[in-house]
Amino acid sequence: MKPTFLIGFMGSGKSTIAKLLADDFVDLDTVIVEKIGMSISDFFEQFGEAKFRELETETLKSVSTTHQIISTGGGIVMSEENRQFLKDADVNVVYLEGDFDKLYARILADKENIRPIAISRTREELFDIYQHRADLYDAVATHKICVTDKTPEEIVKEIQL
Numbered sequence: 352m353k354p355t356f357l358i359g360f361m362g363s364g365k366s367t368i369a370k371l372l373a374d375d376f377v378d379l380d381t382v383i384v385e386k387i388g389m390s391i392s393d394f395f396e397q398f399g400e401a402k403f404r405e406l407e408t409e410t411l412k413s414v415s416t417t418h419q420i421i422s423t424g425g426g427i428v429m430s431e432e433n434r435q436f437l438k439d440a441d442v443n444v445v446y447l448e449g450d451f452d453k454l455y456a457r458i459l460a461d462k463e464n465i466r467p468i469a470i471s472r473t474r475e476e477l478f479d480i481y482q483h484r485a486d487l488y489d490a491v492a493t494h495k496i497c498v499t500d501k502t503p504e505e506i507v508k509e510i511q512l
């Protein structure tokens with residue numbers, strides 16, 4: 352099977368689904384956290400988003416062919432370089448698409464994983480980002496699955512690669 356990337360907005364369940372799809376999975380944010388030795392929110396605070404995006408691109412390229420399932424951070428499609436990389440690679444790109452307010456509620460409820468992109472913005476500001484990114488996810492996806500009101504097991508069943 353081709354390597355499979357999971358993309359989608361924060362809170363869409365990319366890491367949870369990745370774990371259920373195969374034992375051989377990797378989460379890009381986890382690799383980044385191991386590299387930087389601090390949380391992503393601390394990194395944003397100390398070095399800024401641009402530096403994080405550089406690391407994200409570097410990590411995307413380095414792990415792509417070494418694992419079967421790769422879950423990505425919600426901002427992976429912000430860079431043209433990353434989008435091109437995903438389009439050119441011979442891989443599946445599964446977009447987990449969900450209703451904004453349901454994702455927003457999950458993001459706010461998740462106290463373990465503080466998202467700097469979300470905590471610094473109002474709901475309206477984050478909704479603008481969601482809408483902008485939706486087109487970018489669509490542009491690189493080879494598969495699109497609606498996750499709203501579905502259990503992880505149901506979503507996994509729908510992902511036919």
Ligand code: S3P
Nearest residue numbers: 360361362424425426466467468
């Ligand atoms: C980000 C999403 C986060 C993480 C970082 C930036 C984003 O990953 O990569 O905080 O820009 O949407 P999740 O989508 O796993 O929350």
